[in-house]
Amino acid sequence: MPKDAAITRDRIVAAASRLFYGHGIRAVSVDDVAARAGLTKRTLYYHFRSKDDLIAAYLAARDEPTIVIVMGWMDAAKGSLADKLEAVFAQLARLGRHPKWRGCGFLRTAAELVTTPGHPALKAGAAHKKKLEAEFASRFADAGLADPEMRARQVMLLFDGAFSAMLTHRDASYAEAAGQAAMDLVRGEKMRAVKRRA
Amino acid sequence: MPKDAAITRDRIVAAASRLFYGHGIRAVSVDDVAARAGLTKRTLYYHFRSKDDLIAAYLAARDEPTIVIVMGWMDAAKGSLADKLEAVFAQLARLGRHPKWRGCGFLRTAAELVTTPGHPALKAGAAHKKKLEAEFASRFADAGLADPEMRARQVMLLFDGAFSAMLTHRDASYAEAAGQAAMDLVRGEKMRAVKRRA
DNA sequence: TTGCGTACACTCACTAGTCAGTATACTTTG
DNA sequence: CAAAGTATACTGACTAGTGAGTGTACGCAA
Structure with missing residues (x-):
């Protein structure tokens, strides 16, 4: 289901948004974002190619x-x-x-x-x-x-x-x-x- | 001789200034600053208590x-x-x-x-x-x-x-x-x- | 059964900060 | 005045932890 993927992606971006805005880009690790989104880093890397991609999103x-x-x-x-x-x-x-x-x-x-x-x-x-x-x-x-x-x-x-x-x-x-x-x-x-x- | 200490300190601050300004605080490591100043990290920590001290300086x-x-x-x-x-x-x-x-x-x-x-x-x-x-x-x-x-x-x-x-x-x-x-x-x-x- | 989405366990590079020790120069003392 | 002591300025090697990114296996839906 591609809809699930979009939902997960949005959840990751929402978590990234809160953390990046709240603490800064470099101060927040990809692990932090994944944990906040309630999934593992490997899943995050399934949806985004790199941290830079995530920052852009x-x-x-x-x-x-x-x-x-x-x-x-x-x-x-x-x-x-x-x-x-x-x-x-x-x-x-x-x-x-x-x-x-x-x-x-x-x-x-x-x-x-x-x-x-x-x-x-x-x-x-x-x-x-x-x-x-x-x-x-x-x-x-x-x-x-x-x-x-x-x-x-x-x-x-x-x-x-x-x-x-x-x-x-x-x-x-x-x-x-x-x-x-x-x-x-x-x-x-x-x-x-x-x-x-x- | 306390004059030597001041000279070294200034050299560290000058190196830090160039690197912190050029690349950002978090992007620059204490090792980077020490290398740029031409001395070891241990010496840097002899003159500054912490990276935060160095940033303030x-x-x-x-x-x-x-x-x-x-x-x-x-x-x-x-x-x-x-x-x-x-x-x-x-x-x-x-x-x-x-x-x-x-x-x-x-x-x-x-x-x-x-x-x-x-x-x-x-x-x-x-x-x-x-x-x-x-x-x-x-x-x-x-x-x-x-x-x-x-x-x-x-x-x-x-x-x-x-x-x-x-x-x-x-x-x-x-x-x-x-x-x-x-x-x-x-x-x-x-x-x-x-x-x-x- | 194919392939999408997820998890665990991992690599390897790097990070702030520390340990133990040394060479030099100035100060104190017999 | 010479020997011993002491503060100064410094070093290489280390620790404990964190960083981005990955290999592989497993479950589940079509």
């Missing part, structure tokens, strides 16, 4: 859901674009206050795997961030903001900066400061001419 | 020099506050284009050691970022910027965001986008009343 499984969550925050918020951005960063701060929060899985993986440039997990992480940036840009364009791509990029920089600072200081208020900056960047910018260099 | 040695470099960029740049910030981020982009660049050692260490909350290296990293933020705030205050502390915090968020994005995408132009955002945040803000919430 871990991030791939986080891509779409993360984007849905963040854009859900934005679309659910009432008011102006600035208000919506404030809501996004307020929600990020709320996450950051959770005791099990460990920063951004994509950024932390990028930091850990920095020496293996072609790693599929790194590509997945970069693609994920690009997608999120594009979602912001699309909404900024709809709102009539000048230079939506650049503003989206700057908001992403604040977003990733908030992740880093919250992780460094264990202080979620950094996300709120980032939200204020994001608001300032999109406020009163609607019709301003694009006089910046490309 | 690695970040401690990077603290002050990093701040001097970044503030040197800022103070050497001519023009307005915005111009000086543009210069800082331009220099960051220049660093990011170097083939041996591997992101921010402090942020990457924070990401790797996320499961050991009290680790001295994490405290060193947090203190380092706070110091840098304070240096920005001091210069913003001197320039008569309204709410210098908040702006300094936001610039730090852009700074760390630039590190993260450059590492994720291997694209140094993110630092320049961050620089543009930083300029926008300090420009035309000199005398604006502080109407934001605390």
Whole structure:
């Protein structure tokens, strides 16, 4: 039955996700993941060729859901674009206050795997961030903001900066400061001419 | 002679710095560091109680020099506050284009050691970022910027965001986008009343 | 009976940290 | 001043444990 295989695979990815996110890639062994998934390492290696494959699957499984969550925050918020951005960063701060929060899985993986440039997990992480940036840009364009791509990029920089600072200081208020900056960047910018260099 | 000990210690820290920064904390063994420093592991353990001690020493040695470099960029740049910030981020982009660049050692260490909350290296990293933020705030205050502390915090968020994005995408132009955002945040803000919430 | 999914037991390389001992140089003492 | 003692800086070989990945056999469903 191929369905069983898919179920087992998902269970392994779920176990890997919890452990890799909670403790880091290198800190977690394949044995740990197998034990957490309730099966032996040999079974895990039946479903995944290597630990690197498993890491890639871990991030791939986080891509779409993360984007849905963040854009859900934005679309659910009432008011102006600035208000919506404030809501996004307020929600990020709320996450950051959770005791099990460990920063951004994509950024932390990028930091850990920095020496293996072609790693599929790194590509997945970069693609994920690009997608999120594009979602912001699309909404900024709809709102009539000048230079939506650049503003989206700057908001992403604040977003990733908030992740880093919250992780460094264990202080979620950094996300709120980032939200204020994001608001300032999109406020009163609607019709301003694009006089910046490309 | 205690001078010999200091020299050897420094050589170990220098070797650790290169390897930890280049490959990551967990990816580098104590044997690797000892070999790079040209001595045995036993000698390394004569100078450091544990690998954790060595990690802390690695970040401690990077603290002050990093701040001097970044503030040197800022103070050497001519023009307005915005111009000086543009210069800082331009220099960051220049660093990011170097083939041996591997992101921010402090942020990457924070990401790797996320499961050991009290680790001295994490405290060193947090203190380092706070110091840098304070240096920005001091210069913003001197320039008569309204709410210098908040702006300094936001610039730090852009700074760390630039590190993260450059590492994720291997694209140094993110630092320049961050620089543009930083300029926008300090420009035309000199005398604006502080109407934001605390 | 074929082949898919699982388990046990294993390999071999590597890891942080330790044991016991040595060469050198400075200090104390007869 | 010379001999003995002591602290310093160092080494090679080791331990106990963990790492990713594998060979082989077994049960179960079609």
